[in-house]
Amino acid sequence: MSPISSRGGEGGEASSQAVRRGRRPGSGDTRGRILASARAIFAERGFDGTTIRDVAASAEVDPALVHHYFGTKQQLFVAAMEFPIEVRTVMAAIATGPREQLGDRIVARFVGLWDRPEIRPTLLGLARSATTDPVAAAMFRGMLVDGPLHAIAGLLRTPDAPMRATLVGSQLVGIAMVRYVARLEPIASMAADELAALVGPTLTRYLLGDLGAVGPEGGQGVAAGTAGPASAGPVR
Amino acid sequence: MSPISSRGGEGGEASSQAVRRGRRPGSGDTRGRILASARAIFAERGFDGTTIRDVAASAEVDPALVHHYFGTKQQLFVAAMEFPIEVRTVMAAIATGPREQLGDRIVARFVGLWDRPEIRPTLLGLARSATTDPVAAAMFRGMLVDGPLHAIAGLLRTPDAPMRATLVGSQLVGIAMVRYVARLEPIASMAADELAALVGPTLTRYLLGDLGAVGPEGGQGVAAGTAGPASAGPVR
DNA sequence: CGTAGAATTCAACGCATGGTGAATTCGAAT
DNA sequence: ATTCGAATTCACCATGCGTTGAATTCTACG
The missing domain is CATH 1.10.357.10 (Tetracycline Repressor, domain 2)
Incomplete structure (x- = not known):
């Protein structure tokens, strides 16, 4: 659907800063953004209905990064659903x-x-x-x-x-x-x-x-x- | 897990009535069995957690048969969850x-x-x-x-x-x-x-x-x- | 400057899933 | 006996999923 990942690489176009990879320039609290996205999507669709890819997309991040910060999907869920109630x-x-x-x-x-x-x-x-x-x-x-x-x-x-x-x-x-x-x-x-x-x-x-x-x-x-x-x- | 579908076909053993295919011999109300299995599994794991393959296995039937009787998974759900309350x-x-x-x-x-x-x-x-x-x-x-x-x-x-x-x-x-x-x-x-x-x-x-x-x-x-x-x- | 380490992405694997179409077998009507 | 349709299975397809490992880019520290 989304033409994002159409990394064709056709033609020359070598140095026109084609795609970003590796660590991002400024970028604030990515981890927090992932967590927030996860919370929102879990809230909306529940555990089963939530896919890590969706969470990653919502946080504008690669799915692998989600795993990097919070291991498995269950662990992400636990991390996202934890909160401090006094x-x-x-x-x-x-x-x-x-x-x-x-x-x-x-x-x-x-x-x-x-x-x-x-x-x-x-x-x-x-x-x-x-x-x-x-x-x-x-x-x-x-x-x-x-x-x-x-x-x-x-x-x-x-x-x-x-x-x-x-x-x-x-x-x-x-x-x-x-x-x-x-x-x-x-x-x-x-x-x-x-x-x-x-x-x-x-x-x-x-x-x-x-x-x-x-x-x-x-x-x-x-x-x-x-x-x-x-x-x-x-x-x- | 289950050795059922190990259709290896090794060795000769050609005519020893190997595998059953096509319509079954006696077989009573298969449709009803599928429905019952679906109800039970939906009850236990909910819609998302239920797979058509599980339902089929529980009813001892090929997954395609489930689709044959009740089209899509949603339709199966609707059929299984319907009941007459007076x-x-x-x-x-x-x-x-x-x-x-x-x-x-x-x-x-x-x-x-x-x-x-x-x-x-x-x-x-x-x-x-x-x-x-x-x-x-x-x-x-x-x-x-x-x-x-x-x-x-x-x-x-x-x-x-x-x-x-x-x-x-x-x-x-x-x-x-x-x-x-x-x-x-x-x-x-x-x-x-x-x-x-x-x-x-x-x-x-x-x-x-x-x-x-x-x-x-x-x-x-x-x-x-x-x-x-x-x-x-x-x-x- | 150089370098270590963290952040981030790519590419892919392996698997399970829902669904389809053709083939096979049986029961019943002719 | 033949035939017809229903029941049942096989063999797939395409997709999406969770997860992994290696590669790339940035920041921070010396």
């Missing part, structure tokens, strides 16, 4: 405030993360690839479940904490899928705080509410008495 | 019963569908592929959103029905992802009715509850008063 800070912000709005704060932080343009491609790429690629699945899981959700579960003292945390995870994943992957209206275009007001109570109930006497056999989940946490009052 | 019946079952358990019934039906072994591969395949493939996305959307969700929204008479329905969709998608795709415990192994009891109230609130005075401009969403539909009760 889990500690976020958790602290979530834990602070009236408890009947715990869920609202979680949703707000969650959506707030996705709405940050430097972060969204990463999360999108992970989400798009996690359904297929095991590495992506592990990263996504480690980023949502083993991180914040585990921490949240730690805040609760009840034995059914894992279940509550997983319920929260399910609603969060659903929001991410509907709002950012599928882009279903009106949720896709909704303001963050509005969404938080709508979905927050769900999470609050999952975490602190009375989920009803459950328990398949022996009822280990009932332990929490009437409400959940043995501490003062669950929901206010 | 949306009408399901909807009727959902609409019948006490309205404060509307959500429970929805969750129960939803999970009930996923738990049926003939149907799960289809839904899994769609879910695994929808994040990447546009065709799969359209099918998934048409199956969940344009089908039941739209119908549910129709039951409500309020102007914010689409929003309520999409919220329901988000929680359902989240459950599907956590329970069937990611297989996170304890939700993955939970009994259907137990899950329904936990998540049902969320959906009931999304559909009928007072979601708080919302509205970016002009608060149109309040219409539902305290509980929701003002009519005698579309939900019985």
Whole structure:
């Protein structure tokens, strides 16, 4: 398609600085450009749908250079999808405030993360690839479940904490899928705080509410008495 | 790997009925076997991760035969992921019963569908592929959103029905992802009715509850008063 | 200036993939 | 028995992919 690589070499034309090879003259942060391109394309098409050649083209670079910097495609993916989230800070912000709005704060932080343009491609790429690629699945899981959700579960003292945390995870994943992957209206275009007001109570109930006497056999989940946490009052 | 296609032809051994070609002797429903294999592999690896050769091998058939029956790979996908859900019946079952358990019934039906072994591969395949493939996305959307969700929204008479329905969709998608795709415990192994009891109230609130005075401009969403539909009760 | 090393590209290998067209074999109708 | 069409396979093609190794060009340091 593109006439770029038509390196015919016909005719004389020896010294008219035909093609550039070897190291580039000025050229700033090439490595960074590759990484950015990779992030964008992974976000758009997922792991399988992304080709190293596309990444290279988008970064205006030879495919071999991609390998030179980041070895295999999987390693490139890992490098591109890695980002620094200050889990500690976020958790602290979530834990602070009236408890009947715990869920609202979680949703707000969650959506707030996705709405940050430097972060969204990463999360999108992970989400798009996690359904297929095991590495992506592990990263996504480690980023949502083993991180914040585990921490949240730690805040609760009840034995059914894992279940509550997983319920929260399910609603969060659903929001991410509907709002950012599928882009279903009106949720896709909704303001963050509005969404938080709508979905927050769900999470609050999952975490602190009375989920009803459950328990398949022996009822280990009932332990929490009437409400959940043995501490003062669950929901206010 | 498999020594099957080692058609060496060494030595004499001319007439010992060497290799089978052409039409097979007895052979029942080959087309159906191909379809079943396709469904299983699509469910496991998604659209991108599935190769026609794998499907053919799993059905013990030549790859060309797959093309013979179902043209392109996309068409095979569409054929394999199609299934008859009696949306009408399901909807009727959902609409019948006490309205404060509307959500429970929805969750129960939803999970009930996923738990049926003939149907799960289809839904899994769609879910695994929808994040990447546009065709799969359209099918998934048409199956969940344009089908039941739209119908549910129709039951409500309020102007914010689409929003309520999409919220329901988000929680359902989240459950599907956590329970069937990611297989996170304890939700993955939970009994259907137990899950329904936990998540049902969320959906009931999304559909009928007072979601708080919302509205970016002009608060149109309040219409539902305290509980929701003002009519005698579309939900019985 | 000279030179080492990093950055960058070229050219290609090997492989797997989706797809095609002709050939072969069987079942069923004539 | 012959014939016709469906079922099934073979042998390919063209393409695109991830990856590699050697070559080239620039920068930085002595």
